[in-house]
Amino acid sequence: MEELKKIKWGIIGLGNIAHQFVKDLELISGAQLLAVGSRDINKAKNFAKMHKAKKFYGSYKEVMQDDDVDIIYIATPHDSHADLTVKSLQQGKHVLCEKPVALNYHEAKQMVEASGSNNRFFMEAFWTRFNPSIQEVLMKIRNNEIGEIKYVNADFAFNVGTPQKRMIDIENGAGSLMDMGVYPLFLSYLVLGKPEYVLASANFYDSGADQQTSMILQYSNAHAVLHSSFVAPSNMIATISGTEGRICLSPVWHETQSYSIIKNNHKVVYQFPTKGKGFTYEIEECHRCILNNEIESDLWSHKDSLNLIQIVDEVRKQIGLQFPSEKQLNQ
Numbered sequence: 001m002e003e004l005k006k007i008k009w010g011i012i013g014l015g016n017i018a019h020q021f022v023k024d025l026e027l028i029s030g031a032q033l034l035a036v037g038s039r040d041i042n043k044a045k046n047f048a049k050m051h052k053a054k055k056f057y058g059s060y061k062e063v064m065q066d067d068d069v070d071i072i073y074i075a076t077p078h079d080s081h082a083d084l085t086v087k088s089l090q091q092g093k094h095v096l097c098e099k100p101v102a103l104n105y106h107e108a109k110q111m112v113e114a115s116g117s118n119n120r121f122f123m124e125a126f127w128t129r130f131n132p133s134i135q136e137v138l139m140k141i142r143n144n145e146i147g148e149i150k151y152v153n154a155d156f157a158f159n160v161g162t163p164q165k166r167m168i169d170i171e172n173g174a175g176s177l178m179d180m181g182v183y184p185l186f187l188s189y190l191v192l193g194k195p196e197y198v199l200a201s202a203n204f205y206d207s208g209a210d211q212q213t214s215m216i217l218q219y220s221n222a223h224a225v226l227h228s229s230f231v232a233p234s235n236m237i238a239t240i241s242g243t244e245g246r247i248c249l250s251p252v253w254h255e256t257q258s259y260s261i262i263k264n265n266h267k268v269v270y271q272f273p274t275k276g277k278g279f280t281y282e283i284e285e286c287h288r289c290i291l292n293n294e295i296e297s298d299l300w301s302h303k304d305s306l307n308l309i310q311i312v313d314e315v316r317k318q319i320g321l322q323f324p325s326e327k328q329l330n331q
């Protein structure tokens with residue numbers, strides 16, 4: 001029996017998240033890790049050897065220009081997402097780009113437009129959207145299991161001690177909001193949509209990156225209270241409260257393997273163990289879309305990414321966070 005053609009992946013940016021992603025990629029029978037790229041050729045060589053990639057390159061451009069690569073996973077710092085995504089799409093590659101999709105709405109719009117003009121699949125790598133527990137919770141909400149949603153509470157916080165340079169480098173678009181705050185904002189958007197207005201406040205490092213950011217999102221008939229932090233831990237449980245009960249996503253909620261529904265003081269726990277760490281589900285969605293000649297996912301669409309980054313932009317406006325590349329653009 002003839003073996004099905006595998007979708008060949010290229011990886012750009014070979015940090016910690018790329019290692020985690022590739023371990024899950026190995027669990028997908030229809031996927032093959034073909035090529036990896038880093039500005040450090042030795043880093044690329046070691047990564048390729050560790051994960052059995054056939055090719056390694058000392059530049060991102062060479063991965064984009066490899067005719068055998070079908071889709072590129074971009075896991076570089078935030079400030080390079082837009083440029084590398086657009087260039088990859090222009091080279092005829094499909095793209096899965098790490099979150100946040102870009103530094104701002106302006107950049108994200110360019111990425112979406114490049115996907116359309118080059119007729120190539122593009123998706124922000126919001127792996128939480130494809131998590132089995134999240135899928136089930138959304139279905140329960142749609143089925144009115146806990147009544148009308150009135151409140152979402154979510155945080156993503158821990159104490160990093162002395163932060164790595166990349167975590168506080170304002171040039172790269174770093175800080176707790178962009179690294180982690182996008183997750184609570186994502187959950188609020190997923191459940192309640194775009195807010196009517198945002199109230200936000202932050203503490204900052206000397207570098208200009210935020211240490212911690214707290215956000216209140218006002219909806220016509222609901223609130224979301226959200227938080228991100230590099231300086232103090234939280235319980236990492238997310239709660240969605242309705243008029244007839246509440247749903248709690250078990251910690252760590254953004255990669256959860258279970259959730260509970262509490263109604264009338266009665267708690268029922270639902271278990272959904274993930275395949276691997278959980279990147280597997282977004283990988284499978286990429287494959288599904290590519291094989292069906294779709295340039296976006298209906299579960300996490302281009303519009304969803306644009307809507308979310310608009311909310312992030314508003315939070316940044318509230319806390320006064322601007323990145324150097326944006327200041328140069330406005331001059």
